[in-house]
Amino acid sequence: MMGEKKQLRQVIEATLITGFSFVLVCTMLIMAHGLSFPDLLGRLIKGLYVPGYNYFGVGDIQGIPIFIPLYFFFFITPLLFFIYRFAAGRINKEMQGRLFSSQQFFLLMMCVFSVVVILQSLGHGDTFSKQFRAVRGKTTEEKYRAFFYFKEEYKFAEFVRRSLPDQARCGLRHDWNFNDPGDAGRWISLRYFLYPMDLLMTASDDLGCLLFTYSYRIPNPDVPMGYKIVVYDAKRLITLKDEDTL
């Protein structure tokens, strides 16, 4: 029973010290940057969840990366705990002169971790709710058409699939520069969404069809003899041999 009471006291102490330390760090940031508390909290929440499929970045508070106040919080909490225990005269009594027991240290780190997790989860929740509202009730096709980064290529691929047979082999004429990630992304999206249609980079004239996709208005497409044109928009069109039917 005594052990349980002692544990409970340790938990309450660790929680209070962590809370105090967090408020202290927030106050310092508010005073240094002239922010309001909700504004600061908003920045912390958003800054701890910056999604990226290769790397999750961290936000900043007026140019200062969030990790600086975060690490300050990480290190000041045990320090405050030590000061508290020293002031309360507990160090010599219970710990034979040691700063904390490993268990106390763990409790403290757990509290710090919980604060970071709560802030990060709020950021995650915010992103999640935005995604939820955006895709609710939509079909896969509608999601692609609405939110996909290369949605223009997706729509063009849909048009091509409607216009040509499934197993068609088409050449591609374009002005893409594959060293540019945007153009490379356009190519991989178009190839993925058109498959099982075969899309060849060699735009030889003996193919049944040619896809034209340019970053500017196509003034007068260089269409081989015997091909007809199916226009998608000013920058994209399909040409196919006359004997092929739409």
Place this chain on the structure above:
Amino acid sequence: MISAFKLTWSILLPLGGGYALYRCFVRKSEFHPFAVMGLSYGLGLGVLTQWMFFLSILNIRLSIYSIILPLAGLMAAAVYLSFPQIKEMGATINDFFRNFSPSIKAGCLYQNPLSILMTCYISVILFSVFWQAFNIPAKYWDELSFIAFKAKVFFYTRSIILPADAPWSSYPLHVPLAQAWVALMIGEWDDQFIKIIFPFALLAYVGIQYAFLSFATSRKWALFGTCLLLSSNILTFHAAIGYTDIFLMYYNCTAIILMLIWVRQKDDGILLLASLFAGFATFIKLEGTAYLFLHIGVIFLLLSKNKDLLLKSKFLKFIKFLLPSTGICLSYHIYKLTSGIPASQGRFGVHFSWGQIARLSIAGSEVLKNLFWSGNWNIIWPLMVLSLIVGIHNMKRYIEIRIILYILIAFFGLFLLFCTLCSEEIWSDFSFYNTLSRIILHFFPLATIIIIFSNFYKNKEFL
């Protein structure tokens, strides 16, 4: 509705097959039901994709029947052979639920508010991962450029022959084949449903790590370890998108966990299972082959430290680990050699000059920046360092901490070695921003295990 039914079977079939095989391997030891499910999923899916690969090599068209029928026979044989164990397992699951439900009724869980909080956190994170995987269709770079693209080719051509201009043709095929399996099961290509396998990989790994920690420590510590694991942004994000890294993490870390369990349980079935998982890891990404050397090193270390075994017995156990894992690894590399597919498409070219030593500082600082100064890992790595300092006395007590620490050091050493020795062409193209986080992800869960073991006290429950 029909799709949902078929989709469920696309997970249940590998799970069931994996379970039957698991029972064939592990006869002496008894694992937590979560771990059994987690191991069965990986085992079933691993065997399934190996089977699909094997069928394709033999020029047999991939179809539901050609895949399922022989496997079903194998599963039936496995079920027959391990029937007594399966009956026991049924009893274990019954006991688990029998004990679990009265504890809820009696309000037992309410006496542990911390456990409830941690369980809620884990459930919410897993729910969000599943929701994202089921609602956001394939749209990220690697998915469209080669992972889901290859799966689409496999689904439509019913073979693993890729178009001549297909990107990254040297990459192993586990994930594309698993996605093609889902598409074959539902009978059509669906850009959303093919992602079902990814959140289940996370769920399976969570089950395995939870069971391992709860076996070695206690339920609360295991729950906390799971919270630490799921607090990583990039881990949960990758479980919801169609990249291969979550699978490599799952197979790699499960192989390591199984090796650690084998040290305590001394059951050779677990060693074989670890070997299979290490082998399957090589069929996910090219890095898996490098990790296999690391796994072999770990087994060598564990056997050399074991004083109870005779040299001959040690050698036999080493061979038991080596044969299945390298067999799986070599089968794909030999296939590539014989079918004219480049071995690594220039990603592993080696060259050395003394000037390249300077790269160490660049790579080292990038690693430190990623571990301690990114939003990928929450504060897990600083926590691990502090835990190791404060819980240094536990390092002597638990072999697990020492082994995992060796593995992490070897992993980062391997990465730095690669950076130092790779050719100038690879080095100039290498993007730390694009690749480093995903490479660290393959070993990240080990940091959370270290935190738990370093802080765990056998006689002291926290809260």
